[in-house]
Amino acid sequence: MAQQVKTKATFPSVKWFEAVKKIINNDDGYKRFGTCDASVGIKVPEASKYFVITFEAFEVGDVKETDERAAEDTDFWIEQTYDQWQEMITNIADNGKADLGHTLNTLDVEYPDGLARSNDGYRRDLFYRFNQSFQHFFDATSQIETKFAK
């Protein structure tokens, strides 16, 4: 049996998110959840790294690196400390998907200000409405050999 060759990428970077996007856009399992429309900011404040990912219909669209303000000018943004990002991604890599303690939903309730944040309660609810699509997106990072910048 041929050994699976994993894409190598460094977190956080456009290359890393593009690698996830490529996996997701070739994954029928993601499409089965249904359409998902949201602009999602990603914040890694300690590394001063900010991204915006556009989820559109049955696929992931644009991934771009931005500034903090643009990351917040989205439907909602996902914010964690660098260590929390690393722990979540490592947990997913170790288990093939997030374990019960590291799902987006669990992390969201564990952080006093939430994992998903927004300036608008209605737009923040997209995080909940399409939650399993976003979880599937991050679970797909188990197929990437992630190198951490820090």
Place this chain on the structure above:
Amino acid sequence: MSDASTTEIPPELIKVAEEKDIPLDLIRRALALGFPPDAIRQQMSMPGVTAEAAEKLIAEQEKIRSGGEITIPEEVLTLAREKNWPEELLKRALKLGAPTAMLIQQMNAGITAEQASGFIDQQEALRGGGDGAPQLDLSWMKVPTEWGMRVIPGKKGLTVNMLNVGTYADIPDIWPYHTEMPRGAHPIPGLPAMGYTIYEKAELWSENAGDLYEEAIQRRWRPSTDIPWESMEDLPDAVEKAVCQLCTHISERALVAGDIVGGWLPEMSYGYHEVKLYLSVAEFDVARWFEVFRKRALSNGGGLGIQAPGYFHRTLIDARAWTEASAALHILSSSQLMMLFQIGHYTAHNEAERKIFSYCIEDVARQRAYGSQHLKYFLTKHSERRGEISHLLNKYEVMLEYEWNADEPLRGALMILLGGGASEEQIAEGASKLEYFRKRWANDYVDQLAAAGLGERREKVHRSIKHYISEPEEAAAAAA
């Protein structure tokens, strides 16, 4: 009239013809005249039918069809005068192939000319055109609706909202029709009303309803097979009982939500089908909650728990307007349900529970999305009623909090789940975590109200909820 020499005879007719000694050529001629095979078989099966009589009947029909005079036998004409059957009616019957003997039999049996005429109308309609095709009134094809529509599917397929093009995109502020006619169709004047009571767009509309319908349909799930039930294992007795109490509580709320939405749906007129479509699926969503939590309660060694006091449910059922019911159900109650689902997910003991609560979080978020955007639309159109809505929310918040305080089994179950057991220390830890979740819920609720355009509720919510609301400075500091 078709060529009799090439007409094929169905096998069942050949069989009857052979039994009655009637030449097959006669059958072909009858078929070519347009007589249905069933009618020919019935005629041949009648007592006393001979080849000569059949030949006479068919020859007469061929004469009539080729434009010849219809001859009414004298004995039929005499009886018809006696029975008040007009001559024209007899000619129509004979043209249809009615045997003389049958006409005499019908008249003697007391069939009136009016009854016969009705039957002959039907037969003529069925045989219209002379080739067996019924004659249709096709004036309906000239209906004055917009025609030539060719909506092209997009990235998400062919969605309900994409059909809102041309005049089909006209969604009036007041729907003028009282029947079940779909928006965009042409009405028949004078049809009786269906008894709807909501005809104003502002009273039910939400800009996202069409999208929410598509979303709910796509994200449907099946408790029977989408939940990995095999992942469940025995839990400590107190924990299992706590899970089952939570399941009982949510099942009950699902039933009430179903009753409320189901009660209001027949009130809504069809000018706003996007809303009716979404709420129909939301009905399905709550039925599924009832199903899945009953299944969870009865599949791991436990059972159902105790009923909720129901003060809040009874207040909800008494809502006098849909906007009131929706704000209380889809914003206030659904926000608290979101908290319960989040606690369920956070304390999940296995993959089955994790999946159940993940699915439910998506479902309830859609309901909040409808609730907040409907209220926003309503307030945009009726800004003068802000005070009234705020007043009503006061009432519902009081009742929800009263229910919360009265429902010790629910609060106890949540503390046990959050603390991980029923020891004194575990319950203390659970109580502390429950306060944390209550604070999250209270802030989430006022955020939803703000999204609906009622930002001022942050200052006006019931004191037991306000107690948890982060002050603006605190919120700013936390965000910094």
